[in-house]
Amino acid sequence: MKTRGQEDKQKTMKDCSTKILAVRDALEIFSGKWKIPIIGALIYLQKSGFKELQRMVGDITPKMLSKELKELEMNHLVKRTVLDTRPVTVQYSITEYGKTCQSVIFELYQWGEQHRKKIKEEC
Amino acid sequence: MKTRGQEDKQKTMKDCSTKILAVRDALEIFSGKWKIPIIGALIYLQKSGFKELQRMVGDITPKMLSKELKELEMNHLVKRTVLDTRPVTVQYSITEYGKTCQSVIFELYQWGEQHRKKIKEEC
DNA sequence: GATACTAGTATCCCAGAGGATACCACCAAT
DNA sequence: ATTGGTGGTATCCTCTGGGATACTAGTATC
Numbered sequence: 001m002k003t004r005g006q007e008d009k010q011k012t013m014k015d016c017s018t019k020i021l022a023v024r025d026a027l028e029i030f031s032g033k034w035k036i037p038i039i040g041a042l043i044y045l046q047k048s049g050f051k052e053l054q055r056m057v058g059d060i061t062p063k064m065l066s067k068e069l070k071e072l073e074m075n076h077l078v079k080r081t082v083l084d085t086r087p088v089t090v091q092y093s094i095t096e097y098g099k100t101c102q103s104v105i106f107e108l109y110q111w112g113e114q115h116r117k118k119i120k121e122e123c
Numbered sequence: 124m125k126t127r128g129q130e131d132k133q134k135t136m137k138d139c140s141t142k143i144l145a146v147r148d149a150l151e152i153f154s155g156k157w158k159i160p161i162i163g164a165l166i167y168l169q170k171s172g173f174k175e176l177q178r179m180v181g182d183i184t185p186k187m188l189s190k191e192l193k194e195l196e197m198n199h200l201v202k203r204t205v206l207d208t209r210p211v212t213v214q215y216s217i218t219e220y221g222k223t224c225q226s227v228i229f230e231l232y233q234w235g236e237q238h239r240k241k242i243k244e245e246c
Numbered sequence: 247g248a249t250a251c252t253a254g255t256a257t258c259c260c261a262g263a264g265g266a267t268a269c270c271a272c273c274a275a276t
Numbered sequence: 277a278t279t280g281g282t283g284g285t286a287t288c289c290t291c292t293g294g295g296a297t298a299c300t301a302g303t304a305t306c
């Protein structure tokens with residue numbers, strides 16, 4: 001049996017689902033173990049070479065760092081500049097656009113922080 | 124060669140890394156393909172049975188829905204109530220605490236939305 | 247010539263995410 | 277007694293995220 005209310009719900013859920021798509025787009029960009037740490041490090045450092053960034057982020061392997069940086073670059077959050085030095089160095093930096101993530105990351109930080117406290121209390 | 128500045132940077136990154144942990148905690152809770160859609164559906168529906176929720180979320184399999192709901196329940200975002208009806212029905216609902224995610228999800232939505240537009244313009 | 251720095255690539259491997267399909271027990275209506 | 281509703285589990289599969297390890301090419305230093 002299908003009530004009138006359920007039909008309305010499904011119609012509204014369709015509108016809702018386009019919003020969910022946007023949320024999932026955002027989540028996808030920050031997905032994975034390393035993107036947030038990399039963005040965080042770059043916001044802090046302003047600019048950094050590959051190896052320096054690797055040391056800064058921690059245990060990340062060059063393969064993963066390379067892969068994550070490529071994705072962040074594709075999304076215009078990070079800029080890669082090859083410098084004509086000897087030896088050739090590469091400069092990674094966060095873009096102006098990349099800085100727009102800060103508010104999102106800060107919200108996630110705040111929620112995560114209070115959530116940690118709540119979980120601790122109960123366990 | 125290690126300059127004084129680099130040592131300072133590494134010290135500050137250590138403070139930064141605890142903040143990154145909180146962000147990653149938050150991301151972990153929303154991770155996966157289905158958690159946000161489920162939370163969204165439950166915020167909209169207020170309460171829902173298992174099958175109804177499955178229909179609402181879309182293509183999710185019962186295995187995944189069951190698994191994701193368990194995780195959300197563990198994190199106190201979702202409440203599961205068994206009702207003494209015939210046949211036995213189960214009511215899933217978002218908790219008051221679960222509603223605190225709304226601001227985080229809304230930030231993610233806003234950023235994701237404007238990001239979509241930006242990507243479209245350039246491709 | 248050996249070592250160490252730069253910026254990565256290549257290869258192999260494993261665990262977990264998530265889909266497909268089938269199935270369970272229970273109950274109600276036809 | 278068959279069909280269809282409830283709320284799930286079980287099994288099998290594939291694909292990818294991500295780690296470990298090794299390697300390349302170029303330059304500078306010891």
